[in-house]
Amino acid sequence: MEVFSDKLDVFWNGFLGTVQMCLLAAVGALILGALVAVLRISPIPPLRAVGTAYVTVFRNVPLTVVMFFAAFALPLLGSDASFLKIPGLRDVIKPLGTDLPYFRFATIALTLYTTAFVCEALRSGIGAVPLGQAEAARSLGLSFTQNLRHVVLPQAWKLAIVPLGSVIIAMVKNSALAAAFGVIVTLMGVVDELVSQQYYDAVPVFLGVAVGFLILTIPLGLLLDMVERSQKKVATR
Helix, strand or coil: CHHHHHCHHHHHHHHHHHHHHHHHHHHHHHHHHHHHHHCCCCCHHHHHHHHHHHHHHHCCCCHHHHHHHHHHHHHHCCCCHHHHHCCCHHHHHHHHHCCCHHHHHHHHHHHHHHHHHHHHHHHHHHCCCCHHHHHHHHHCCCCCCHHHHHHHHHHHHHHHHHHHHHHHHHHHHHHHHHHHHHHCCCCCCCHHHHHHHCCCCCCHHHHHHHHHHHHHHHHHHHHHHHHHHHHHHHCCC
């Protein structure tokens, strides 16, 4: 177990890298998921078809395949995902500015994959908004966009908090796949560095990685339980 005292900095760097990747992917997936959800309920058939196609593809393709295409197809297309090197942000999230782009590729893959599930969680929230409110907004002369912006989406976000939280927890766990594509600055990347390269015993290393993921996911789960209980109390009043 001396690996924890000898290599605590390696575990910390991996933990921090996972947090950074998940924050970026969560923000991206929430924004893109909202856009795709709007497409899914659009009154324009071609837009609905685009939204449906996106969700169908990414919900039914394994994340491993999405990661593979991001890591190997994007370079073939001449992209190193440098558009993620946002000034200021890359100073805070160091892996964004590195010459090895696999952190950026993995973040893109995780974002695109999670977007489909965010879309469906948000769409369930939209479906839970009382139909009469949308009809009342239309009777007041609000357009489809205004109706979504001022009436439907604000309520849908609140109603979809618990499903969205579950999606984010799943995304945190899915980030472990990034290590298989050369992203060493994550919790699972710690395994490659300490077990494969420095020959530490695998059991304590995996135990440390598991603890790191539990530190990330258990507080989120407890927070979701609190939100769900508070929503039930409000609903029963």
